[in-house]
Amino acid sequence: MSLRFYNTLTQELEVFTPLAGNTVRMYTCGPTVYNFVHIGNFRTFTFQDILRRWLRYRGYKLDHVMNVTDVDDKIIINAAKENKSIEDYTAIYTKAFFEDAAALRLQQPEHVAPATKHIPEMVKAIEELAAKGFTYTNEGSTYYRIASFPAYGKLSHNDFSGMRSGVRVDVDEYDKADARDFVLWKAHRNNEISWDTPFGKGRPGWHIECSAMAMSYLGETLDIHAGGVDLIFPHHENEIAQSEAITGKPFARHWLHSEHLQIESQKMSKSLGNFYTLRDLLEMGYQPEAIRYLLASVPYRKKLNFTFEGLKAAAKTIERLRDFELRVSSTKLPAGRNQAVAERTAEAIRQFEAGMDDDLNTAEALAAIFEYVRAMNTTIDEGYFQEENRWDAARVLEIFDCVFDVLEATDPAKLPGVQAQPTAPAIGDAEIEAYIEERTQAKKSRSFARADEIRALLLEKGIVLEDTKEGVRWKRK
């Protein structure tokens, strides 16, 4: 089965292949750095990360560009409020964004493109649009004339053919010829940040940065363009209008959009008090791996209902997988390789791959992993799992983790934005081993009270003991 994605443009599931060679040229819409980005934003960025990782698993090289919008109305307003320059203000939240992204183990795109570092590219794009007659100016601002691009609406599947200039009663309220037109370049006013250009002093409109940067890094036609569903219209529609007006060629071949996240079945909003940033959740003590798992486990085109019950369930699920990993690596096993296990391993990998290939159906892919884990636990219980089967199980976990990346625990000291927690007093391995030895002796002499006391004492320090056939196994909680 080949890799397939749902394409917003065609509204169909399509087989994916890059346009040229083995490299996937991908553009994703990144953050606007006017504040800490919230957990809903990270749902989309996590989807993009899973997409990246699966493309790489499938043997493709990536050339991925993500923009950072570091000049816009909200940034200008917020920076002014804090009496900071645009640069100083956005630097804070850009840094925070990448710290958060790292905590969620999001891979860095090959190129991170801040808008303010690409003004010449935008100027060039606007000049090309002007030369081809797609623009007009009004009071120092430059606008895109939608009426000159008949295909407008093809991505969002809206029919704008009936809309004409003057239809809207309040057209005079806008300084545009048509209410649907959008601004390419905003005229300079007050003391706002601005750049000098042949078409006037000012700053870029939102949409032009993506067209200009995408094409300057990746060429005229991208393989994949991705973002949240709310960007379909108008942002991505406008990107198409700009880019295709310039090149006359399709801007992106596959448009992938992730659905929104809801909190406890409600829209996340500040007024409802259910607005969370990653740092809020970390502050509450939730593990970044659990958050990542929860965000990744619901297929990206489905609304994700974020609940704290779900977040706790995610943490338990990860623990189950980590326990399995520990069991496979630490249990004493008979020599050899059980062929049935080897075959079951291949089957699990096939199932996992089939799920991911099917438009990144992570729920189905995960089911393959859990069915495998249960089957292998049973095999171990029954004594049929052999020494060399360790590699089989490790292979499955490795494939799982190269996409989901949640098995390794994060050092709590390295969480962004979290004050140093009063953690359990540290205890060294040697001391733990000494306690375990004492407890083993206590058990031998049937001093169970002392044995339980040691277990409790270690638990307080975050050490969990498990008695197995081959002796005591311990792990840090």
Added chain:
RNA sequence: GGCGCGGUAGCCAAGUGGUAAGGCAGAGGUCUGCAAAACCUUUAUUCAGCGGUUCGAAUCCGCUCCGCGCCUCCA
């Protein structure tokens, strides 16, 4: 009003014509000095409701109810 997405067990969720995956939670059990972990059994005769098509529908069609998103800068 237009366009689009969705309603599957206590919660999350797969399944888009052939008789309900998986995770978490709950109950009972095996193992254990006790635990933990693991495993087993169990928890939807039923997929928002009603009607239709079909040998057969959660899956297709129609209607109704409910939730959500976009329709000028929100992932």
